[in-house]
Amino acid sequence: MAAASADSSVVALALPQLYGxxxxxxxxxxxxxxxYNAAVAVTAIALVAVRRARSxxxxxxxxxxxxxxxxxxxxLAVLITARCVQGVGAALLLAASSRLIGxxxxxxxxAAGVAAGPAVGGVLTQAFDWRAIFVLQVPVAALGFLxxxxxxxxxxxxxxxxxxxxxxxxxxxxxxxxxxLAVLLLVAGWRYSPIHGAVVxxxxxxxxxxxxxxxxxxxxxxxxxxxxxxxxxxxxxxLFLLCALALCGVGLGLALxxxxxxxxxxxxxxxxxxxxxxxxxxxxxxxxxxAGDLPPAGRHAELQATKLILDSPVGLTTKVxxxxxxxxxxRRAKTGExxxxxxxxDARGAGHDPELARTRDELSGAVDRTIAGAFRASFALCAxxxxxxxxxxxxxxxxx
Amino acid sequence: MIRAxxxxxxxxxxxxxxxAAVHPPxxxxxxxxxxxxxxxxxxxxxxxxxxxxxxxxxACRLGVTREELVLSLAPQTGTRLHRPPQQVERALxxxxxxxxxxxxxxxxxxxxxxxxxxxxxxxxxxxxLVRGELF
Numbered sequence: 089m090a091a092a093s094a095d096s097s098v099v100a101l102a103l104p105q106l107y108g109x110x111x112x113x114x115x116x117x118x119x120x121x122x123x124y125n126a127a128v129a130v131t132a133i134a135l136v137a138v139r140r141a142r143s144x145x146x147x148x149x150x151x152x153x154x155x156x157x158x159x160x161x162x163x164l165a166v167l168i169t170a171r172c173v174q175g176v177g178a179a180l181l182l183a184a185s186s187r188l189i190g191x192x193x194x195x196x197x198x199a200a201g202v203a204a205g206p207a208v209g210g211v212l213t214q215a216f217d218w219r220a221i222f223v224l225q226v227p228v229a230a231l232g233f234l235x236x237x238x239x240x241x242x243x244x245x246x247x248x249x250x251x252x253x254x255x256x257x258x259x260x261x262x263x264x265x266x267x268x269l270a271v272l273l274l275v276a277g278w279r280y281s282p283i284h285g286a287v288v289x290x291x292x293x294x295x296x297x298x299x300x301x302x303x304x305x306x307x308x309x310x311x312x313x314x315x316x317x318x319x320x321x322x323x324x325x326x327l328f329l330l331c332a333l334a335l336c337g338v339g340l341g342l343a344l345x346x347x348x349x350x351x352x353x354x355x356x357x358x359x360x361x362x363x364x365x366x367x368x369x370x371x372x373x374x375x376x377x378x379a380g381d382l383p384p385a386g387r388h389a390e391l392q393a394t395k396l397i398l399d400s401p402v403g404l405t406t407k408v409x410x411x412x413x414x415x416x417x418x419r420r421a422k423t424g425e426x427x428x429x430x431x432x433x434d435a436r437g438a439g440h441d442p443e444l445a446r447t448r449d450e451l452s453g454a455v456d457r458t459i460a461g462a463f464r465a466s467f468a469l470c471a472x473x474x475x476x477x478x479x480x481x482x483x484x485x486x487x488x
Numbered sequence: 489m490i491r492a493x494x495x496x497x498x499x500x501x502x503x504x505x506x507x508a509a510v511h512p513p514x515x516x517x518x519x520x521x522x523x524x525x526x527x528x529x530x531x532x533x534x535x536x537x538x539x540x541x542x543x544x545x546x547a548c549r550l551g552v553t554r555e556e557l558v559l560s561l562a563p564q565t566g567t568r569l570h571r572p573p574q575q576v577e578r579a580l581x582x583x584x585x586x587x588x589x590x591x592x593x594x595x596x597x598x599x600x601x602x603x604x605x606x607x608x609x610x611x612x613x614x615x616x617l618v619r620g621e622l623f
Binding site: 396399403453 | 489490493494496497498500501504505507508510511513514516517526527528532535536540543553554555556558559562
């Protein structure tokens, strides 16, 4: 159950590696995330429409086989196809599992899975390979069969809560910013390794765990403010990012459990559909915005780096080789490699040349700020999702 | 507790906005913008002054930024100026010649040496000129 929820976000830290391995585009690689969430959403909506009983074992079996397919995928098309099948299995098992483990455990496992997904995926990606994420899911899914033997009950009294479902969809749309965008910024923008990125983004699930109170509307508003703080990052300072992620986590911890429990009164399948519709809608909006903003930012960063190098008060015998190495780094960045802009300076003696070190820090800081700026519109959109969730939740609470 | 969290969020955003104002973005100068001369004494600093001044003058003639011009000289960067190569080369050589004249007028380069360097600028390979290898 948690693994199926985590799959919504687990490949986030592996995206840069997938981008390089499959030599694709930002939009192309985003489909590894989108296809899974879209398949879960479509399947869940279909289950609502046909009012069919959900089969947990069938869902687990499909999820298990598709996970193996993802692990063995030779190209992006096969991986995306396997992710779609995985999403169908996940929708079946997520919809059926609330009967097996109860509403409170279901909402807790779902929130924990989504929030912890990037950290787990990051550790596996760096320790092994992106394929390790899917390899690990095979035994986890096999263990899930054991849960199928436990007796379960479905809530008798189903009271769909459309406003709450809408708030959940918006909240999950906002999570795209706190999880996927923050991870992409750390790894692809600020050159953190997947494990270090995983450590940083762990602030979100940890803060969510610490937020034990239950305040849906204030929680969603705090998530919105956390996302605004991410949009306003002034530099590549991880402390600010950690604080913003912690705010997002606290907001999530306050809002999601109580909203999930309210929504689950209308049945797990509706909640599953709402969550994944929110994720897919947000990904569909954010991916093109980011794909449109990143290349000009990269181009601007290249011009800024050139200006700083030209004006740097270091000798020609140092300046020219550093400039050539930086040119090579920017060239490799265009093929998907994450450039290390500090290395050319360090290789030419920035350790004992204060002017060179100052130029390195200035250049690296300017480029990082420019790249962070490219994420601003996407973070702001996610903050708008969270703010809308807060307003809708407040309205729903006022009605109740 | 909720109020404290909101206050913390507002404080975080305020600090971020203040810091963003303290660190303004690096602006790439417009073509023909007036720039301060490269500082320092000695052959290296004088050479950089000539090369940077020459690049600035060439960029101004071509109507592009100095940074775009430099990047266009390295084909692997993928920067294209959409100007005929001959026009770029002419602008660069002329810009460097003018920069040499200005350096001579400032008394940094003796007249006879400036004459020799001007001949080099007219005939030497362009990439070596821009790297300052011939000065």
